[in-house]
Amino acid sequence: MPNLFYAGPKLDVLHEExxxxxxxxxxxxxxxxxxxxxxxxxxxxxxxxxxxxxxxxTLEPGVRDIQLANGVTVDGRFTRKKSGATMKAQFAVVEPLRELAWTGKAFGAKAVHRFVLEPVGDTETRVVTEESMAGPLFGLIFNTAKLEAVLDEALVTLKRAAESTPA
Structure with missing residues:
Protein backbone atom coordinates (compact mmCIF):
# COMPACT_ATOMS: atom_id res chain seq x y z
CA MET A 1 0.00 0.00 0.00
CA PRO A 2 1.48 3.36 -1.00
CA ASN A 3 2.06 6.00 1.64
CA LEU A 4 -1.02 8.24 1.39
CA PHE A 5 0.84 11.11 3.04
CA TYR A 6 3.90 11.10 0.76
CA ALA A 7 4.14 14.57 -0.79
CA GLY A 8 7.27 14.01 -2.82
CA PRO A 9 9.94 16.62 -3.44
CA LYS A 10 9.05 20.27 -3.94
CA LEU A 11 8.00 20.99 -7.52
CA ASP A 12 11.19 22.91 -8.36
CA VAL A 13 13.31 20.01 -7.06
CA LEU A 14 11.18 17.53 -9.00
CA HIS A 15 11.72 19.65 -12.11
CA GLU A 16 15.49 20.21 -11.77
CA GLU A 17 16.67 17.03 -10.03
CA THR A 58 -2.87 13.35 -31.07
CA LEU A 59 -2.09 12.44 -27.47
CA GLU A 60 -4.67 13.10 -24.75
CA PRO A 61 -8.33 12.98 -25.72
CA GLY A 62 -10.28 15.17 -23.34
CA VAL A 63 -7.54 17.76 -22.88
CA ARG A 64 -8.82 21.27 -23.40
CA ASP A 65 -7.69 24.87 -23.17
CA ILE A 66 -4.00 24.22 -23.75
CA GLN A 67 -2.06 27.43 -23.26
CA LEU A 68 1.65 27.66 -24.10
CA ALA A 69 3.50 30.63 -22.64
CA ASN A 70 6.80 30.26 -24.54
CA GLY A 71 6.30 27.35 -26.90
CA VAL A 72 7.80 23.92 -26.44
CA THR A 73 11.10 24.95 -24.87
CA VAL A 74 13.02 23.89 -21.77
CA ASP A 75 11.44 25.65 -18.79
CA GLY A 76 8.57 26.83 -21.00
CA ARG A 77 5.29 26.85 -19.11
CA PHE A 78 1.91 25.57 -20.19
CA THR A 79 -1.51 24.88 -18.73
CA ARG A 80 -4.19 22.44 -19.76
CA LYS A 81 -7.53 21.24 -18.50
CA LYS A 82 -8.79 17.68 -18.32
CA SER A 83 -11.71 16.23 -16.38
CA GLY A 84 -12.25 19.49 -14.54
CA ALA A 85 -8.64 19.80 -13.38
CA THR A 86 -6.27 22.52 -14.52
CA MET A 87 -2.66 21.41 -14.63
CA LYS A 88 0.07 24.02 -14.50
CA ALA A 89 3.17 22.52 -16.06
CA GLN A 90 6.68 23.26 -17.25
CA PHE A 91 8.81 21.47 -19.83
CA ALA A 92 11.97 19.98 -18.34
CA VAL A 93 13.45 18.16 -21.33
CA VAL A 94 12.95 19.06 -24.98
CA GLU A 95 15.32 16.90 -27.01
CA PRO A 96 13.94 16.73 -30.56
CA LEU A 97 13.46 13.19 -31.86
CA ARG A 98 14.47 11.80 -28.43
CA GLU A 99 12.60 13.02 -25.33
CA LEU A 100 9.86 15.35 -24.14
CA ALA A 101 9.36 15.62 -20.38
CA TRP A 102 7.54 17.98 -18.06
CA THR A 103 6.58 18.50 -14.46
CA GLY A 104 3.25 19.80 -13.28
CA LYS A 105 0.75 20.15 -10.50
CA ALA A 106 -3.01 19.58 -10.30
CA PHE A 107 -5.40 18.62 -7.50
CA GLY A 108 -2.50 19.01 -5.05
CA ALA A 109 -0.49 16.27 -6.77
CA LYS A 110 2.89 16.81 -8.40
CA ALA A 111 3.80 14.85 -11.51
CA VAL A 112 6.75 14.08 -13.75
CA HIS A 113 5.80 12.83 -17.21
CA ARG A 114 8.31 11.61 -19.80
CA PHE A 115 8.05 10.44 -23.40
CA VAL A 116 11.19 8.81 -24.79
CA LEU A 117 11.48 8.03 -28.50
CA GLU A 118 13.82 5.51 -30.08
CA PRO A 119 14.02 4.93 -33.83
CA VAL A 120 13.64 1.32 -34.92
CA GLY A 121 15.13 1.38 -38.38
CA ASP A 122 13.84 4.13 -40.68
CA THR A 123 10.14 3.35 -40.47
CA GLU A 124 9.27 2.58 -36.84
CA THR A 125 9.58 4.28 -33.47
CA ARG A 126 9.60 2.75 -30.01
CA VAL A 127 7.86 5.09 -27.55
CA VAL A 128 8.20 4.70 -23.79
CA THR A 129 6.14 6.90 -21.51
CA GLU A 130 6.43 7.03 -17.75
CA GLU A 131 4.91 9.14 -15.06
CA SER A 132 4.99 9.54 -11.31
CA MET A 133 2.44 11.35 -9.18
CA ALA A 134 2.58 12.23 -5.50
CA GLY A 135 0.55 14.34 -3.12
CA PRO A 136 -0.89 13.95 0.34
CA LEU A 137 -4.07 11.87 0.13
CA PHE A 138 -4.03 12.00 -3.70
CA GLY A 139 -4.09 8.19 -3.68
CA LEU A 140 -7.66 8.36 -2.37
CA ILE A 141 -8.90 9.78 -5.69
CA PHE A 142 -6.34 8.41 -8.18
CA ASN A 143 -4.24 5.26 -8.38
CA THR A 144 -1.68 3.41 -10.50
CA ALA A 145 -4.33 1.51 -12.46
CA LYS A 146 -5.94 4.81 -13.51
CA LEU A 147 -2.54 6.23 -14.46
CA GLU A 148 -1.77 3.12 -16.52
CA ALA A 149 -5.07 3.60 -18.37
CA VAL A 150 -4.19 7.26 -19.09
CA LEU A 151 -0.75 6.27 -20.43
CA ASP A 152 -2.24 3.45 -22.53
CA GLU A 153 -4.79 5.85 -24.02
CA ALA A 154 -2.03 8.37 -24.84
CA LEU A 155 0.04 5.74 -26.64
CA VAL A 156 -2.94 4.39 -28.58
CA THR A 157 -3.93 7.93 -29.60
CA LEU A 158 -0.37 8.86 -30.60
CA LYS A 159 0.04 5.61 -32.54
CA ARG A 160 -3.25 6.12 -34.41
CA ALA A 161 -2.35 9.71 -35.30
CA ALA A 162 1.20 8.84 -36.42
CA GLU A 163 0.19 5.82 -38.45
CA SER A 164 -2.65 7.64 -40.19
CA THR A 165 -0.62 10.72 -41.07
CA PRO A 166 0.61 10.61 -44.68
CA ALA A 167 4.37 10.33 -45.08
Missing part, protein backbone atom coordinates in the same frame (compact mmCIF):
# COMPACT_ATOMS: atom_id res chain seq x y z
CA UNK A 18 14.28 14.46 -11.47
CA UNK A 19 12.73 15.43 -14.81
CA UNK A 20 15.77 17.28 -16.15
CA UNK A 21 17.88 14.28 -15.18
CA UNK A 22 15.61 11.96 -17.18
CA UNK A 23 13.85 10.31 -14.26
CA UNK A 24 10.56 10.18 -12.42
CA UNK A 25 10.02 10.04 -8.65
CA UNK A 26 10.46 6.34 -7.92
CA UNK A 27 9.29 6.89 -4.33
CA UNK A 28 5.88 8.17 -5.50
CA UNK A 29 2.97 5.92 -4.66
CA UNK A 30 1.47 6.35 -8.13
CA UNK A 31 3.74 5.60 -11.06
CA UNK A 32 3.56 3.70 -14.32
CA UNK A 33 5.59 2.88 -17.43
CA UNK A 34 4.07 1.91 -20.78
CA UNK A 35 5.52 1.44 -24.24
CA UNK A 36 4.54 0.76 -27.81
CA UNK A 37 6.07 0.55 -31.25
CA UNK A 38 4.62 2.88 -33.88
CA UNK A 39 4.84 2.17 -37.59
CA UNK A 40 6.07 5.68 -38.40
CA UNK A 41 9.48 7.33 -38.50
CA UNK A 42 10.70 9.11 -35.38
CA UNK A 43 10.42 12.49 -37.12
CA UNK A 44 6.66 12.04 -37.58
CA UNK A 45 6.14 10.84 -34.01
CA UNK A 46 8.16 13.77 -32.63
CA UNK A 47 6.20 16.26 -34.75
CA UNK A 48 2.92 15.02 -33.26
CA UNK A 49 4.25 14.77 -29.71
CA UNK A 50 5.75 18.26 -29.75
CA UNK A 51 2.59 19.82 -31.26
CA UNK A 52 1.20 20.47 -27.79
CA UNK A 53 -1.64 22.70 -29.00
CA UNK A 54 -3.17 19.65 -30.71
CA UNK A 55 -2.70 17.09 -27.93
CA UNK A 56 -6.47 16.64 -27.71
CA UNK A 57 -6.32 14.93 -31.12
Missing amino acids: YAKKHRIDDAAGIKAVKETTIAAPVERVWQLLSDVANWDE
